[in-house]
Amino acid sequence: MIQLKISNSTATHKSFNNDLPPLLKKFVHLQSLNPDAVDLLLKMHALKKTFAKGKIIYEQDNINKDCFIVTHGWAYRYTDLYDGGRQVISYYLPGDIINPFASAIPKSNYSVAAITNLRVSICKPEYLMQLFATQPKLGLLYTALLSCGDASMAEQIVRIGRRSAYQRVTHLLLELYYRLKLVGYTENSTFYLPVTQSLLADTLGLSVVHMNRTLYKLRLANLIKIRSHKIDLINIEKLMEIAEYKCNYLEQLKNMFEHEEILA
Amino acid sequence: MIQLKISNSTATHKSFNNDLPPLLKKFVHLQSLNPDAVDLLLKMHALKKTFAKGKIIYEQDNINKDCFIVTHGWAYRYTDLYDGGRQVISYYLPGDIINPFASAIPKSNYSVAAITNLRVSICKPEYLMQLFATQPKLGLLYTALLSCGDASMAEQIVRIGRRSAYQRVTHLLLELYYRLKLVGYTENSTFYLPVTQSLLADTLGLSVVHMNRTLYKLRLANLIKIRSHKIDLINIEKLMEIAEYKCNYLEQLKNMFEHEEILA
């Protein structure tokens, strides 16, 4: 059981410690959250909503000022194209924030759908305003999370812009692995990968056929193993070499919390 | 001469009205900025820096807590790959913010270089903190700008993920056109396009050769005209149709300021 240490806090809420939302797992190394900050974080998690697997969460042009914090399951952001094609822009894993800019730009340009059954906390814009206005530390943490989203998209651009299919697949698998690891959803080198090859193809700008053949090659090279959506990255070292993968931005997030650089 | 209307403001700074920074051009429809907000915006523009064409501004792994607001010229964010390749992630045009998350994650994951001679205002993290803490309206504006950056990257992902070379080039040209238009850097259907075909190729995940042939096809179809880096989008309607281009996120930014939705 993870215990969040809260300096001179009277607000040791039961729900907080017993069922730590994944977003807060990222914050767990922070030693100096004050009671007000904790209260605010809890408020941001007070309102829950669930979506069934496959359901659309936001549709393009929908208007919604709330953002969602994923507490369980996977979702993805995407665009449908006129020719029937689809491009996946990013994945939302536990602890990620869906539509973090909703308070300022309430009309979403992209759709978001649930990959698995999904549970989210609804975060009202007031809480975010309050967060930035009264909790500078949390403001920086929120900004760091935004920065991660930004970096993740930048990685996606590099992947599909300048890498071969073989590298793209490898790189994406590694990114998912390390992101899940950060919130405790991996087991050694394995994790649950609840996506179809069709979705992966639409993520990496490949055809399903080629996606399948590329995964086959990775299996053949004894680098990965997949059975019933459980994937094992057998040789992570080698995979990282193939994909030129660096976990830059995730490392930075970890360091930020561990060394509390930002609190200086 | 654009005049920024400032409600009951005593702070009608000369430099502010006479040489309006492009970032503020985006805000120009806002009727109700208070003097403190104006002062803060000016402070964010007080410290200037210039970079010569081609010079590197941030290099990967550099540490810098300041962000830069572009006031003149173009820059781009990119990654170099081991094989000598390069992927451009995004462009920074006048009014754009370079490294907007620097305050939280000071180590940059990507490099930024100047395309033209570049002038920027250096924005210290304190000002951003102050902005969010004391000027909720500006905080939302800043968030809206971040949202634009996010949307722009999402568009880039869709472009290179699921569009043909012909569409990619068209789509990028349109995006640059509309972004420049927002800050007054277009003239009818023309604008200055200070990039090499090699840079465009590295933006769109194409080879230089194919980039060249694609531009040729667009010229042949009488859709664009280029001479000495001045480009004319002869038939914007048609180009938008080809690229499936929608200026979604830019429209929203404009609407935001015009209707002041966010100030309700």
Place this chain on the structure above:
DNA sequence: CGGATCTTTGACTACGTTCAATTATTGTGG
């Protein structure tokens, strides 16, 4: 158990790459 969805495989095609060489443009120093 049966329909739907997903995965896998084969054969053929094509969009874009690579290599190589030529022409044009730009920038700089004499």
Place this chain on the structure above:
DNA sequence: CCACAATAATTGAACGTAGTCAAAGATCCG
């Protein structure tokens, strides 16, 4: 202001990665 070097644009030809079409298995789920 011209000469020359460097950079950028253009064109040709051959090749290859990934796409398309099609059909057969496998798996999931009610």
